[in-house]
Amino acid sequence: xxxxxxxxxxxxxxxxxxxxxxxxxxxxxxxxxxxxxxxxxxxxxxxxxxxxxxxxxxxxxxxxxxxxxxxxxxxxxxxxxxxxxxxxxxxxxxxxxxxxxxxxxxxx
Amino acid sequence: xxxxxxxxxxxxxxxxxxxxxxxxxxxxxxxxxxxxxxxxxxxxxxxxxxxxxxxxxxxxxxxxxxxxxxxxxxxxxxxxxxxxxxxxxxxxxxxxxxxxxxxxxxxx
Amino acid sequence: xxxxxxxxxxxxxxxxxxxxxxxxxxxxxxxxxxxxxxxxxxxxxxxxxxxxxxxxxxxxxxxxxxxxxxxxxxxxxxxxxxxxxxxxxxxxxxxxxxxxxxxxxxxx
Amino acid sequence: xxxxxxxxxxxxxxxxxxxxxxxxxxxxxxxxxxxxxxxxxxxxxxxxxxxxxxxxxxxxxxxxxxxxxxxxxxxxxxxxxxxxxxxxxxxxxxxxxxxxxxxxxxxx
Numbered sequence: 346x347x348x349x350x351x352x353x354x355x356x357x358x359x360x361x362x363x364x365x366x367x368x369x370x371x372x373x374x375x376x377x378x379x380x381x382x383x384x385x386x387x388x389x390x391x392x393x394x395x396x397x398x399x400x401x402x403x404x405x406x407x408x409x410x411x412x413x414x415x416x417x418x419x420x421x422x423x424x425x426x427x428x429x430x431x432x433x434x435x436x437x438x439x440x441x442x443x444x445x446x447x448x449x450x451x452x453x
Numbered sequence: 454x455x456x457x458x459x460x461x462x463x464x465x466x467x468x469x470x471x472x473x474x475x476x477x478x479x480x481x482x483x484x485x486x487x488x489x490x491x492x493x494x495x496x497x498x499x500x501x502x503x504x505x506x507x508x509x510x511x512x513x514x515x516x517x518x519x520x521x522x523x524x525x526x527x528x529x530x531x532x533x534x535x536x537x538x539x540x541x542x543x544x545x546x547x548x549x550x551x552x553x554x555x556x557x558x559x560x561x
Numbered sequence: 562x563x564x565x566x567x568x569x570x571x572x573x574x575x576x577x578x579x580x581x582x583x584x585x586x587x588x589x590x591x592x593x594x595x596x597x598x599x600x601x602x603x604x605x606x607x608x609x610x611x612x613x614x615x616x617x618x619x620x621x622x623x624x625x626x627x628x629x630x631x632x633x634x635x636x637x638x639x640x641x642x643x644x645x646x647x648x649x650x651x652x653x654x655x656x657x658x659x660x661x662x663x664x665x666x667x668x669x
Numbered sequence: 670x671x672x673x674x675x676x677x678x679x680x681x682x683x684x685x686x687x688x689x690x691x692x693x694x695x696x697x698x699x700x701x702x703x704x705x706x707x708x709x710x711x712x713x714x715x716x717x718x719x720x721x722x723x724x725x726x727x728x729x730x731x732x733x734x735x736x737x738x739x740x741x742x743x744x745x746x747x748x749x750x751x752x753x754x755x756x757x758x759x760x761x762x763x764x765x766x767x768x769x770x771x772x773x774x775x776x777x
Contacts, residue, residue, distance in 0.1 A: 351567050354568070357574065358571040362576060365582075391480040593714075606701075
């Protein structure tokens with residue numbers, strides 16, 4: 346039997362995996378990043394056990410193509426989700442790791 | 454050689470296909486539909502040749518699951534994109550067809 | 562500090578969230594379900610710590626539209642991922658819950 | 670009223686937009702690229718009016734992350750769709766443009 350804390354960690358993982366693979370690829374620019382941040386936060390906040398979500402798209406990492414926009418990639422996103430399962434609260438974070446270039450997800 | 458109007462129609466198709474397959478599956482509810490509408494509109498408006506996008510998520514068609522939200526499906530979306538390619542303007546529409554249940558895309 | 566088992570559970574959650582939100586919405590039919598199952602399995606198996614993935618698309622739940630195909634939805638998928646993090650092995654499952662209609666994800 | 674050829678071009682655009690935004694972000698490597706190519710081809714071939722689809726993931730452009738895989742991006746894909754609408758056949762292509770770095774879609 347998993348512990349409540351393991352279940353909370355599992356649920357946090359689901360949210361970051363969902364957030365990432367649902368929205369990566371969306372066209373985005375400096376002028377539209379804010380509406381995308383809000384939409385992602387509100388969307389993921391609906392999922393089970395979520396008590397907090399913050400999403401920040403790093404404007405410095407937006408690389409404009411010839412048509413003046415980018416596509417959202419993992420390396421542009423800093424996100425944190427907080428989930429509560431039967432009293433156990435877990436926070437997890439998605440953040441670009443500058444050493445490896447990998448969009449790392451971890452429990453915090 | 455395609456005509457300018459054929460190219461404009463092609464570009465309009467790209468936008469509706471992109472809009473649909475990028476955002477279908479996103480968690481959504483009556484209280485978050487508006488932020489998702491805005492984000493989709495702003496995101497797709499960045500793509501080449503787009504001069505207008507409107508997205509409406511049909512609140513009547515949101516079917517709540519046991520956790521009180523829905524996932525965005527094609528049948529919930531009414532969207533219209535307007536593209537201009539070298540002076541040729543084309544409008545295209547995504548709309549649930551009540552007779553067939555299919556989320557129909559067409560030039561208008 | 563999270564335990565190794567909590568991290569393994571977290572990683573398993575990421576994989577199910579990713580699998581779901583990457584591939585839901587894909588056109589699918591009885592004749593193409595197998596190639597989609599293989600592609601999803603192979604794709605998710607690349608993610609960190611995964612030691613096993615099985616994906617089954619329920620042919621009974623494919624609901625043909627007027628053009629003779631379906632779009633992959635959560636309720637059609639049974640998936641299991643196995644992850645190993647520093648010796649701790651965790652299995653997690655995505656499966657349609659017939660009582661609630663919800664595509665439930667859980668640790669097993 | 671759009672011409673049949675404009676409608677065919679529109680339909681071809683839908684398919685490329687769908688293909689791109691459904692599958693971009695999928696984990697992929699040299700050893701799994703083939704199953705993903707087949708799944709994309711079979712999936713998109715189900716959509717209305719499609720009479721041919723070929724998808725090629727450019728192995729040279731797979732850029733391994735620290736865990737030994739990539740995520741599918743537009744610049745890795747060469748795809749061609751052929752659609753027929755009321756006797757009018759249109760081909761369209763998605764291909765990385767080496768001059769601009771943009772994953773260009775065009776009628777051919």
